[in-house]
Amino acid sequence: MPQEILEIIAKAEGDQELLDSFLKKAKDLINYDWWGMYILNEETNQYEVRAKSNEAKKIETNIDFLIEDGIIDWVLRNYKPRFISPITDNLLFFIIPIVIAKKPIGFVVFKISSKQAFNKNLHSLSLQATLLGLMFQGTMYRESVWDKVNKLKFLMEIAQKITFSTNVDRLLESIMEVLNNTVRTEYSCISLLDENKKLILKKSSDFKWPIKPTEVCYFVINHAKPIHISDFKQDIRFKNSMEPSNLRNVLSFPLETQNTILGALTLYNRLGLPDFTKDDFIFLFALSNQAALAIKLISLYDKLKKAYKETVLALAEAIEAKDPYTRGHIERVTRYALMLAKEMKFKPSDIETLEFASLLHDIGKIGISEAILKKPGKLTAQEFREIMKHPVIGEQIVKKVSFLKKASIIIRQHHERFDGSGYPDGLKGKKIEKLSRILAIADAFDAMTSERPYKKKLNIEQALEEIKRNKGKQFDPEICEVALKVFG
Incomplete structure (x- = not known):
C-alpha cells in the first residue's frame, strides 16, 4: 500500500475523515458534479447505495x-x-471498481461534465476507494449481524408471549x-380457518388492502407448504388472479401443527430490498411454527375453559x-359483578375468577336445610345462624377443585362487610x-x-340510595361509586 494511503489512514480520526479525504482528492483529480458508492450485499446479490452526495438521488435510475x-x-x-455514457441519456459517468483479491465488492460512480486526462494519482484514488469499500462492507456485515440478533430477540419474545398467552387476538x-x-x-x-374450514382474515397491517384472505393464502393452505414468489406478475399459477395489481413479491407460510x-x-x-431474502425465509418459518403452536394451545385452553364453565x-x-327463590338470582348477580369488574379495568384472569365465584357464591346452600331455604316468612335467630354457614360450606366444596381455588376465597368472603360487621x-x-367486595x-x-x-x-333508585347510605359501612366506598355509575 503506498505511503500516501498509510499516512491518510494514520491521520484520519474516523470513517468520516477517510471519506472526506477521499472526496477532496477526487474533486482535485476529477472535478465531479456528484458521486455515489455502491457495495454488493452478498445475501441479496444486489448493489446497495452506502454513501452519496445529495444530488445523486436525481439520477439513481440511470445507475440502476x-x-x-x-x-x-x-x-x-x-x-x-x-x-x-448511457446511450439514452446525455450523461457521462466515471466509475472506479472496488476489488478485493480479484473479487469485486462494489464501485464508486462520479457524474462528470467531460472526459479528462488523469495523472498517476488516479491509482492512489482507486486504493482509497477500496479502503472505503472495505469500511462500508464492514458496516454492512455489522448491520446484517444486528439484524439477525434482533430477529432472534423477537423470536424469543414471541416464545415468551406464547407461554403466557391465553387470547388469540x-x-x-x-x-x-x-x-x-x-x-x-x-x-x-394472518388468516385462520374457522370451525367450518372457512378462511377468515384475522389480523392485517393495512386495511387499505383486501379485507379478505387472498388467493395466495388459499394456495398455501391447500398445498400445505410455504410459497415464495419473486415476480408475481410472471407466476403462471396466478395468471388469472384477482390480487391487487401492485403485487411484486410474496412470501407465505402455512400455520401448521401436528399435521393440522x-x-x-x-x-x-x-x-428496503428488491425481494425477500434467505434470512427472511428462515425467520418467518420459525415465526409461523411458533404462531401455529400458540394458536393450537390457546384453542385447547379455550376448550378446557368451556368445559370448566359448563361444570360450574x-x-x-x-x-x-x-332453593327456588334464587332462580335467576345467580345469573343476575354474575352479570352485575362482571359489569363492575370490567368498569374497574380488572385483568381477564381476575374477571374469570369473579365469574366462577359469582356463579357459585351460594353453592354452600346445598348444605342448608330445605325447610329453612323454602321458609316463606322471616327466619328465627337460630335459622339465620344456619344460613350464615353457607359461605364456609361453599368454600369447602369449591376449594377441592383446582381451577376454582381462587374463587373459593371470594365465595367465603362475599358476606363480609367493609366495616367488619359481616x-x-x-x-x-x-x-x-x-x-369479594365487588360480589x-x-x-x-x-x-x-x-x-x-x-x-x-325496591326500584333501582331506592336500591342505589341504599348502596349510597351503606357506603363505607357494608360496602367498599370506591366500588360504591362505580356501582352508582354502572347501575344508575
Whole structure:
C-alpha cells in the first residue's frame, strides 16, 4: 500500500475523515458534479447505495440501468476505472471498481461534465476507494449481524408471549408487531380457518388492502407448504388472479401443527430490498411454527375453559334446584359483578375468577336445610345462624377443585362487610379480597331489586340510595361509586 494511503489512514480520526479525504482528492483529480458508492450485499446479490452526495438521488435510475444492463459488471470484471455514457441519456459517468483479491465488492460512480486526462494519482484514488469499500462492507456485515440478533430477540419474545398467552387476538397483535419491526413490507396478514374450514382474515397491517384472505393464502393452505414468489406478475399459477395489481413479491407460510393446517401468515412487497431474502425465509418459518403452536394451545385452553364453565353452570343449576327463590338470582348477580369488574379495568384472569365465584357464591346452600331455604316468612335467630354457614360450606366444596381455588376465597368472603360487621370471619376493609367486595355489592343489589316472600323489592333508585347510605359501612366506598355509575 503506498505511503500516501498509510499516512491518510494514520491521520484520519474516523470513517468520516477517510471519506472526506477521499472526496477532496477526487474533486482535485476529477472535478465531479456528484458521486455515489455502491457495495454488493452478498445475501441479496444486489448493489446497495452506502454513501452519496445529495444530488445523486436525481439520477439513481440511470445507475440502476447500468447495473441491470450488465455494464457495471463489465467494468468490475476489467478491474479498471472507465468512462461510461448511457446511450439514452446525455450523461457521462466515471466509475472506479472496488476489488478485493480479484473479487469485486462494489464501485464508486462520479457524474462528470467531460472526459479528462488523469495523472498517476488516479491509482492512489482507486486504493482509497477500496479502503472505503472495505469500511462500508464492514458496516454492512455489522448491520446484517444486528439484524439477525434482533430477529432472534423477537423470536424469543414471541416464545415468551406464547407461554403466557391465553387470547388469540392479543397473540396475533404481538406477531404483527414483530413483523412490522423485522421484515418490513407494504402489507402483511394472518388468516385462520374457522370451525367450518372457512378462511377468515384475522389480523392485517393495512386495511387499505383486501379485507379478505387472498388467493395466495388459499394456495398455501391447500398445498400445505410455504410459497415464495419473486415476480408475481410472471407466476403462471396466478395468471388469472384477482390480487391487487401492485403485487411484486410474496412470501407465505402455512400455520401448521401436528399435521393440522390452522391458517396462513402472508407478506407482500418487501420494502428496503428488491425481494425477500434467505434470512427472511428462515425467520418467518420459525415465526409461523411458533404462531401455529400458540394458536393450537390457546384453542385447547379455550376448550378446557368451556368445559370448566359448563361444570360450574351445572353446579349453579343444582343450587337453584335446591332453593327456588334464587332462580335467576345467580345469573343476575354474575352479570352485575362482571359489569363492575370490567368498569374497574380488572385483568381477564381476575374477571374469570369473579365469574366462577359469582356463579357459585351460594353453592354452600346445598348444605342448608330445605325447610329453612323454602321458609316463606322471616327466619328465627337460630335459622339465620344456619344460613350464615353457607359461605364456609361453599368454600369447602369449591376449594377441592383446582381451577376454582381462587374463587373459593371470594365465595367465603362475599358476606363480609367493609366495616367488619359481616360474616363468617368479621374481616374489615382491605383485608377482604377486592373481588369479594365487588360480589358483595352485586349480590346485595340483586337482593334489593328482587321480589321475595318476606319482603317487597325496591326500584333501582331506592336500591342505589341504599348502596349510597351503606357506603363505607357494608360496602367498599370506591366500588360504591362505580356501582352508582354502572347501575344508575
